[in-house]
Amino acid sequence: MSAADLTGAVLERLQATPDPRLREVMTALVRHLHGFVAEVGLSRDEWLAAIRFLTATGQISTDQRQEFILLSDTLGVSMLVDLLAEPAESGRAGFATETTVLGPFYVEHSPAREYGASIAERPSGEPAWYTGRVTDTDGNPIAGATLDVWQNADDMLYAVQNPDSPPDNLRGVFRTREDGSFAFLGVRPTDYPIPADGPVGRLLARTGRHPWRPAHIHVIVSAPGYQTVATHIFDADSRYLTSDAVFAVKSSLVRTFERHEPGSGPAPDGVPPGEPWYSLRHDFRLGRAPG
Numbered sequence: 001m002s003a004a005d006l007t008g009a010v011l012e013r014l015q016a017t018p019d020p021r022l023r024e025v026m027t028a029l030v031r032h033l034h035g036f037v038a039e040v041g042l043s044r045d046e047w048l049a050a051i052r053f054l055t056a057t058g059q060i061s062t063d064q065r066q067e068f069i070l071l072s073d074t075l076g077v078s079m080l081v082d083l084l085a086e087p088a089e090s091g092r093a094g095f096a097t098e099t100t101v102l103g104p105f106y107v108e109h110s111p112a113r114e115y116g117a118s119i120a121e122r123p124s125g126e127p128a129w130y131t132g133r134v135t136d137t138d139g140n141p142i143a144g145a146t147l148d149v150w151q152n153a154d155d156m157l158y159a160v161q162n163p164d165s166p167p168d169n170l171r172g173v174f175r176t177r178e179d180g181s182f183a184f185l186g187v188r189p190t191d192y193p194i195p196a197d198g199p200v201g202r203l204l205a206r207t208g209r210h211p212w213r214p215a216h217i218h219v220i221v222s223a224p225g226y227q228t229v230a231t232h233i234f235d236a237d238s239r240y241l242t243s244d245a246v247f248a249v250k251s252s253l254v255r256t257f258e259r260h261e262p263g264s265g266p267a268p269d270g271v272p273p274g275e276p277w278y279s280l281r282h283d284f285r286l287g288r289a290p291g
């Protein structure tokens, strides 16, 4: 039996798959996987190393840590899926805000917080006042839209990564007012390395790559009748904007934090007296849900 015979036999066996989409996906997967193994001439030892790598990726994953998402992110697959799902015009005027990766640190059921409230449940970094509006693609305000936000602290960690942190620190769910506006107090996010102590981190090191992501906050914006946008706001001052370990930067999502010295004007509630703070404005546009 030749290699081509073997590939052909597997593909033929898959022809009985009743679900046409599953048949299409599995056929392409086997074709590419066999092609890859043949192209590199994968040895038995290398095949076993790959099995061990995938096994370790599963074994280190928990409710709090998703190593397979990290693997997908660092191989650029998460962003490829994102790019294919999104219209090419996204981010331009008159079109929806661009999406980007969800990342491995999203936790459902963040606490609902009031307009203007702080998401920091303990001192977590330099205060940052986030404001903006949620509109449709024509600029009409969307009242009652939901913003689910999460970000890291100045120790570079998300609450979910840090057993010493209050579990809801730096996360919260907000609703827009009648004019589509939202506001909340967070902190200025920091650059951070993705978890590098597992199989994905070892793969990055073996391939000469750094694990750093440019500072950002995460936001999922949703409203009934509109398409949900899972996205980031990136800090324009980050040194990693051009080398994000997970390839997730889109230029329309980069914003500049404006610094305010103490005494330079009224500070938002929650900013400790005498401390500098930052402000950032970012509007979100949602496209109509199909149908």
Ligand SMILES: [Fe+2]
Pocket (backbone or CB within 6 Å): 103, 105, 216, 218
């Ligand atoms: Fe993140």
